[in-house]
Amino acid sequence: MSDTALAAKLAKAKELLDEHTRQTVRWHFNDETGCPFWLEKKREFKFDPLKEVNSFDDLKKFPNFEDEWLRGGPIRRWVPKGLADKPVYVFETGGTTGIPKSRMVIEDHWIDYENFSDTLPDEYFPRGSNWLMLGPSGPRRLRLAVEHLAQHRGGICFCVDLDPRWVVKLLKKGDISGVKAYADHVIDQAVTILSAGHDIKCAFATPKLLEALALKLMDKGSSIEESGIKGIFAGGTEFTPQWYRFCREELLGPNVYITPTYGNTLMGLACGKPFDPADNFKITYYAPQPRAVIETVEFEDYNQVVPYGSTGRVKLYTMTKELFVPGFMERDEGEREKPHDKYPWDGISGTRPFHEFAATTTVGVY
């Protein structure tokens, strides 16, 4: 694509983002449609969001979103009045110790995964085929989201549960054999489902569980490919370039497609740039704009985006009718990447735990 054509796409995407920002702010700060939390917060601001937020850049007028606001109730304070009559889900993150962060959701998880569905190649994720969801369910949104993805694509989702809070507890106790036994318990269930004639062709798995499943199948003289799986998506900071290469070259083989994703309960799902040998397994993510935006910002100034190729902390924005997050500092860092033809806005690569937290964070437990 020529520079001019890409520039035009960028401009159009920026225009769309600005318009989406205006609409979202009007919705959340309108007394008739906004949620109690933001309507109350509005009184503390020294600016009027309804008049003074006219573009995405104007979101910098808001203070950074504090994740502590999500801990504890009442959860209803997050439900926009404009959606008050809808059935509400609550999803949680964290929670190994103390009160978890809660996010109320109505349909966002469906919309996010429907949008993500559009990025999946039908060749490897055949429509109508069944799925395996190998990851946490419980209070997390993942199970319901992946299940919806399968249903949206005409399939049925088989789920195997994993409780990451229990795994973290075992790790903190140093109970390595307990972790191994639990992982075996999870993988055994997945192997059983794959052997039960359910015509499963697609899967979501966390990197660790996928690795364990693939090795277990090999021990049994089989493989992911032989089990019938053609396409997999997996996510998290453990999906590193080295792991990506290891998957393609050794763990899965050339006939199984795997694509990385990056996301969380607040943001939704960022897609990986399609595989290109020229990238040498570099993984670049693009947020599902305009519903969510990722910025890579200076460590010392969270309102300042770093230059392309430079390292910064991940800042997330969520702008849906259900949730408004004007700048949340994620616990990850990475490098700012240039826009891509398919995603004409900034991306991020090399995501990894934020260096100041890395020593104390337990990552990739599942």
Next chain:
Amino acid sequence: MLEIPVIRWGQPYESMEKDKIVHFETGEAVATVDNANAGLIKMDMRKQGKARDILRQFSIDQLCDMAEKAADLYQNATLPLGNGTQSPAEFCRMQSATTGLPEHMCAGNMKKNAYVLRNMRHTLEALTRGLPLEILTKGYGMESRGVMVSYQAQTNVLGMVLPSNSPGVHTLWMPVIPLQIGLVLKPGPQEPWTPYRMYEAFAQAGVPREVFCVYPGGPECGAAVLETCNRAMIFGGIPTVERYHGNPRVQAHGPGFSKILFGDDMVDQWEKYIDLMAESVFANSGRSCISCSGIWASRHTEEIAEALAKRLGPVAPLPMSDPKSPLAAFTVPGAAKAVNAQIEELVKAPGVTEVSAKYRNGDRHVAHERYDFLRPTVIHCSSTEPAIANTEYMFPFVSVVKCEQKDMLSKIGGTLVASCLTKDEKWSQQLLGATNIDRLNIGEVKTIQLHWMQPHEGNIIDFLFRARAFQNTQPPSH
């Protein structure tokens, strides 16, 4: 720039993830080291049986010959390393640059490793108590006294999760290849040098490369090695030792709390043993689990502490390349500061005196921009009660503790090496029976003077092999 790949059953593998290892003084990169990932290790370990099959194509005697050759190559040859080469002098310089150990100490450890390799036949003979070695290869055989014995290998490979801060530990895995067991090494982040050089020396001496894996990488690589090797060793602190306590697959090596114990019959002659005490505390910059961290006696403890403090207190850091450089540097940011603060807190306890301060002419903690030193410290404890009476740090540190001889064995706790100065037969018998002492020296032996033909923290033969029943004829009727 030196680039060092992962080694997968003898094949170099360039990873997408690389770590720069840097000179501790300047921050300048010394080499880049490719990092493995846990899945890759688990994948490779599915083929570990091949390593033992390959090694059993040689006799143990042939492998001992190769070990002898490897000793010379390791100590004297310029060997390939990644995309370059490394001479013995470069090895010492690089090891010093990334670990903070003075160059002459690196050379000393090199000599020690080479000695163990060179004397492998004798070491195995000693550790097997003279067992005909082909019995280990074949699995069973008749001893000269007419008894059938059988030894079964408990693993095809030994996994080693190695530390960065103590190049001396490598002697522990030297006998593994001659014992026809493959080697899976996860080097310490700052000390890839010995594993790679030893691998190359073995290979050039004729050991097939396919029996070695070297996996630099993060903690998940160590975990993968421990998970997939039926026998493994790991080095760490007390939590690591506690975590693997009772796990027959993992031998965890932690702090030694090694000590010199004076018997009442010899303590009045303490002045004769000042060199023995000082060298036990001071050798290798006090960085070893066999370095003495406690001297226990029923009397004269004040004088002993004073004499040691006078000897060790003035010692100050010198450049790493100085042949008399006495102290290793702390290269992990904040570590020396934290240790120093802990000591400062512990010496406030009643009955505790730091004796070395007055001889030091300066602070214990010598801070530089990128590294630190802790200068030798001698503490006197008037009883066994203070916490500092039985502790260990990674620098020349010793507590001289007043304790009645009759109470010593119940108070010293777990002790890796106890050098006991006594001729008292009755107490010697009690020392021999003390299960909290691992290596026992009775006589004028420094804690750091190891005889390599003695087992260290368990006999590696017993760790790797199981003696079991084997019969191929009917037993006598009874």
